[in-house]
Amino acid sequence: MMSFNISFPKTALATTLAASLALSAAQAAEVEVLHWWTSGGEARAANVLKELMEAEGYGWEDFAVAGGGGETAMTVLKSRAMSGNPPSAAQIKGPEIQEWGELGLLGELDEVAEAEGWDDLLPPTVAEIMRHDGSYVAVPVNVHRVNWLWANPEVLEAAGVEMPTTLDELFSAGEAIREAGFIPLAHGGQAWQDATVFESVLLATGGSEFYQHALVDLDPEALGSERMVEALETFKRLRELMDDDMSGRDWNIATSMVINGDAGMQLMGDWAKGEFTAAELTAGEDYLCAAAPGTQDAFTFNIDSLAVFRVEGEERDAQHALARLALEPIFQEAFNLAKGSIPARPDLDMSEFDQCAQQSLDDFQRTANEGGLVPSMAHGMAVRADVQGAIFDVVTNYFNARDMAAEEAARRMVNAAQAAL
């Protein structure tokens, strides 16, 4: 044992003998982590977690599968689960954590949670999502806000408009931007992007309580109500502010239209910041962020988390270490700076973050206390995948159809919510 220790470089010598014993015992323990953080910035940020693990002597087997906002990764996860060989941890979020929990496949993290005081550390809304059957089964890594409006200040200036704060202002600003020769609203015509815009419009039209009834509780009365029809009509009107070529466009192309000054604004979650940052732009100066018009008092959240699968022995120790380290300030800061989101624990120093992120955290805490904090339907936080998919179908079909009445879409929405149950 000693000779082994001596061969270590100086820094390692500082560790106590006890630690080195623990180290050698844990050396074999590895976690295999399935995730879809594959872009350069994301990968570098996630790497911080890997390094923290390795510093404690645990191995990290990286199992990255990109594609379709995690769709491909989930397919792989299901096939791994079918073969009786799931990874030790996987990026699973929202209600899907409950589905995996119901299948009895998830491990529990209560020991870590207690030792680290997660109950106090995590906001109650976040903590609830991480628990199945009263036990922690997942650890949150960040909180994205979905209801953001991004804008190019030069375009706004050229059109002589301010950042819109209501839907009416959005439409009138859009008109002015178009007259100034720009595309008012950059958008990509993919189902999830349509749904992202739709839920922000619904939130603005009906408020967070109505949002909760309609898209979280799936109350048929709310889904088929006048307000829903109104939200759908407003949503469809937004098409007038978009360009004709949007079908199938990736969201980041839409963002780059804002960056290049071809388009004025974009409704998109805060991961859009990654694009602005990559273009070396500064928040508040080169680009503007504000809550989606009419949703200042609401916060649609999208939380990434790592759920752990049931394993035994040393792998379990490594799993627990992973859960503990995922909330380490150094990782939370690095990761969220790269992702554009805010840390999952609100007690961190935010001085490194830009003003959008700081506003995001303020709004998060404000809405958590006063109400208005709602899960994002478009990003799989509100309802299960089957209902979400059925709603996507209605929303995107209505948005792209030439002649579908909003009443008809609302009726289909009611059916979608019921059929999938």
Added chain:
Amino acid sequence: MSLSRCAAKPAAATGSRRSPSGLLQAWLPKLVLAPSIAISLFFVYGFMLWTFILSLTGSRMLPSYDFVGFAQYARLMANDRWWVASSNLVIFGGLFVAICLALGLLLAILLDQRIRQEGALRTVYLYPMALSFIVTGVVWKWLLNPGLGIQAMVRGWGFENFRFDWLVDPDMAVYTLVIAAVWQASGFVMALFLAGLRGIDDSILKAAQLDGASLPSIYWRVVIPCLRPVVFSAVMILSHIAIKSFDLVVALTGGGPGYASDLPATFMYAHAFTRAQIGLGSASAMLMLGGVLAILVPYLYSELRNHRHG
């Protein structure tokens, strides 16, 4: 691929005579085939049966065995998106197979006219088959996008009114799938036909020429009928590509605008995997396979029956 009918070969001897080499020799061919048959029975037919059973259950995220009868099929029938996907497959599959056959045959006939640089041209026609749509999907998406690709380019050359916006038109998006799919597979069909043309016995053609038949009529009346077995192989390969088209849709249109360019394969995948409705996804898979059977079995039967080679 086999052209025995037109290759003017001597008549083939009929089947094998039983030779006195013992029981093992008699059984060896079947023994050799046995693993493949077992594999087919288990991995193809067994999995189909399993999928059928799942289609009768309410399986969600992972398979479960709570039987619900034919409820999933009823839901499927009531699903607007499924009907869009199915009719798209008919349009896409039909056009794709027809255009590939026509274009492949045309290029093969043209290439067969003592062309300089034939090898280079052939490689150029053939190479798309080597690439997967994970690779080429992005490029096609660019090319077909009105604001980025061909439309923008042609307008840039001064034709301001040029329009090519099928990709963003719900009624036309499915045809963009045809374009990209034809691009990928037609060269391969060309190779099949070219091989077929080269295999035709020259004496048949000489005879037709001596009869004073014109060139088009020689092709129409003598050559093309001889290519029938090639058409068979090509149709098999093309329909398999059409039915399995998945990467293409995902990469090019993502099923959009809306779900206007969805195909059954993407429908099945979206429901069984992304949307945690394995029961419904399995039902759609069964209907898809049923459709394949309904179209292919009669064709296969008539071809194998009429052309008992060898």
Added chain:
Amino acid sequence: MDNVIRQRTLGARIARVSLYAVLILAALFYLLPLVVMLITSVKPLAEITPGTLLSLPREPTLTPWIKAWGEACTGMRCEGVGGYFYNSIAIVVPAVLISTLIGALNGYALTKWRFKGSELVFALMLFGCFIPFQVVLLPMAQTLGWLGLSTSRVGLILVHVVFGIAFTTLFFRNFYVAVPTELVSAAKLDGAGFLRIFWRILLPVSAPIIVVSVIWQFTQIWNDFLFGVAFSAHNSQPVTVALNNLVNTSTGAREYNVDMAAAMIAALPTLIVYVLAGKYFVRGLTAGSVKG
């Protein structure tokens, strides 16, 4: 068939020119995406703007290629797609060889040792071509789990062999059907056995169809993504999975020049196979039909 347009009349000359025009036009259609990929892959990111897909780079650069090969992130590893080549090769080579061998034996048994029901067996196997891979994903996962082969290379090879033999059998059967049966019958009368006849008579003439089968299988398996991503372990992912991770980042900036370079690199082996063996490919398809 190659002496049809020959006379040097004016009409024939016009026909000849338009013939070449059509062929070259078609070549441009097929080349277009490849050219766009190539041009994009040597452009600096700033030059990639709408409407200029076909304009040549002002400052050509090989940096995207270098990055794609050895530096781009495909997960937390930022070592490009280069390292994944070995994984792909280790899967493709055995899978291609095994499925080709089985296909050859099947095709031989189905044509030269016909028995009652052999056509039915062929038709049954042929149907295996038509099952969409998405349908078999979960049962396959379960089966691999039972066999203890999940996330192992052997398991992935097995999957590719299982779903490849329908095609290889189709190829070899159609080829062998045209090989004269007299030779085989004579050998049988001489007392030669099943394997001996295969080894001595069929295999020596099989080179062209082996090329066809190998090219087809190589392309299919090299380009496979679905099985590769679902059934490989974190350290044995094939190159398509790496490519997918590189080009399909969901929330993050995209570097199109690197994407295109990576796509070209990942496609190189199949492209090379097509360019080098394309000649034999057509010849192999032809050979099945001419006299043996």
